Amino acid sequence: MIKINLSATLGALNDVSKLMLEESAAYAISCGESEVLPAHLLLKSLENPFSDVRFILNKLDISHEELTALLLRGNQNTHTNIDSVPGFSPLLIEMLQEAWLLGSLEFEQSQIRSATIFLALALNASRYLPTSAASLLNQINKETLRQSLLELAKGSAESQITQESAVVHKTVQADVSNLSRFAENLTAKALDGDIDPVLAWDQEIDLMIDILSRRRKNNPIVVGDAGMGKSALIEGLALRIVNKQVPPHLQHVELWSLDLAALQSGASIKGEFEKRLKSVIDFVKSSTTPIILFIDEAHTLIGAGGNEGGNDAANLLKPALARGELRTIAATTWSEYKKYVERDPALSRRFQLVKVDESIEESIVILRGLKPLYEKAHGVYITGEALETVTKLSARYIAAKKLPDKAIDILDTACARVATAKDTPPKRLSYLDNKIHEINVAMAELERDYQLGETVDDAFKAKLEKQLTELVEEKALLSTRFEQQKTLVGSILAFREKMADTETKYSEEERQAFIRELQEKKAEYEAIKPEDCLIHAEVGSKQITAVIADLTGIPVNSMTGDELTKLTELPGILNDSIKGQSQAIEQIHKNLLTRWRIYVARAHHLARYCLWVQVVWVKQKLRFKSLNIFLAENNSSPPLTCRNIKKNIPYHA
DSSP, rough: OOOOOOHHHTBOHHHHHHHHHHHHHHHHHHHHBBBHHHHHHHHHHOOTSSSSHHHHHHHTTTTTTHHHHHHHHHHHTTTTTTTTTTOOOOOHHHHHHHHHHHIIIIIIOOSBHHHHHHHHHHHHHHSSSHHHHHHHHHHHHHHHHHHHHHHHHTSSSHHHHHHHHHHHHHHHHHHHHHHHHEEEEEHHHHHOOOOOOOOHHHHHHHHHHHHHSSSSOOOEEEEETTTTTTHHHHHHHHHHHHTOEEEEEETOOEEEEEEEHHHHHOOSTTTTHHHHHHHHHHHHHSSSSSSEEEETTTGGGGTTOOOHHHHHHHHHHHHHHHTSOOEEEEEEEEHHIIIIIOOHHHHTTTTEEEOOOHHHHHHHHHHHHHHHHHHHTTTTTBBBHHHHHHHHHHHHHHSSSSSSSSHHHHHHHHHHHHHHHHHSSOOHHHHHHHHHHHHHHHHHHHHHHHHOOOOOOHHHHHHHHHHHHHHHHHHHHHHHHHHHHHHHHHHEEEEEHHHOOSSOOOOOOHHHHHHHHHHHHHHHHHSGGGGGGGSSSSSSSHHHHHHHHHOOOOHHHHSSHHHHHHHHHHHHHHHHHHHHHHHHHHHHHIIIHHHHHHHHSSSSSOOOOOOOOOSSOOOOHHHHHHHHHHHHHHHOSOOOOOGGGGGGSSOOO
């Protein structure tokens, strides 16, 4: 038989069986027995008039007094050892394990009760009991006992306790499994430290708390474009709840995120999706712990995309939201909100809007909060200048995404590049290896032709030998530079890590010595020419600019430099592409561009329009195109859009 841990076996006993086992151990001690035997356990179970064993024997017309007498007579013949403390006999442990297997597999019992113990004894009575007691139990029809065991024990104290605990256990497990199957506990994740710190968004989170605290219409709906941090707002609220930074009535709530994919997965049968959603709503409503349900991409739940049964799901939400029985936080994009939510007045008036806008300043704050996580993940150092650069340049040059998402992606890519370059040889080395291999193959072919008596081009062979020598020398030089820079950058990072260690206490002299050594290493690193730099010691503006240049195709030089200097040089730049229009260009520079820059600096100013009045055939479009190219290349906001008014004027006017 498989050996099962003794503590696990004893832990599976129900309260009645545990008490009987304790009494049997006490009985063995009083009798001077060296072991606690199965007969001792059966003897004590017979003394309890409400145990399963007494009920089973009564219904089988077997006298419990007779069985008790036979057990006592058999115990008199056992060996005694008064000087030792009795332990559980191997037969007793084996019998309890058989009872556990019988109860769990055949009767789906979560605990060992005396009924399954009696069944295990009856099935192997000759092995576990004295001969006289075993002969009495052998008279029982084993198959009948096995099939009607629970019916025979019905009415005992153990059967009532088992039924009640089974109902409660199944109910609780069903409810919790329903919610955990279709939702994720964000407050539990926050407690476990699985949520990144959320900075900024204080105004939006405060507004959500105000809405959740209202008596009516207390369901926020967070609306913003994709990548603007709607989910981060909810995670920030979960962190506040865990840290008790919310009003008292919200300090003990749980925030669960509904997984719509899991809710819809496998719900192809009509009504299955609504059944699952209703079970989640019912559990949230009846939970003793207040629960706030977060529904991301809420428009998919309201019937977006023509999903069958979507309107029924919305109808399930409306009554619970109207009565205040269900508190939810929804999130969706502007387009989906206007397309689906606003078209359903009965649903939209249950929610209070929370707008999420794109902000460069808040994005920088968010990146500062995430900076330690990315430094730890990639093993790099990120400068403060890099955070400002990645936010401003991504806002200008990457239009497909929104802040802070696109800034985080670029920062992550730059960190990955720097981290990879520390341990990976430069691409130039791989290129040199390939070229050396190609030349070796070509020279091997020439050598083979020479051995076969073929004519060999000596000039071509000499050229290959020269190229091979140059490539080998370049490879050796590059490998040496790579190893030197790798050692140098490694020492810089080691000093930074040592100085940033808060657990180790250094004296002021040691700290100053670290600073001097770090400055020396940094000076040595900065002395390396930019074109010779193979490994970067930190993630700075140059690395950020290089990533954006690779993603957009915009030259690096166009994204760097002093904008004011470039603005001053505007006339010269435009005169290079437009000939014979110096007076007009000067007028544009003086009267238009300066005002444009002032207007753009004011985020809420609407005066961003200008009217060019000119005669025909004076290169208006060329001037406009050149000016627009300048604005696009020099980080000026926003680019110009040309509209020819003449084409909108009727000829008869």
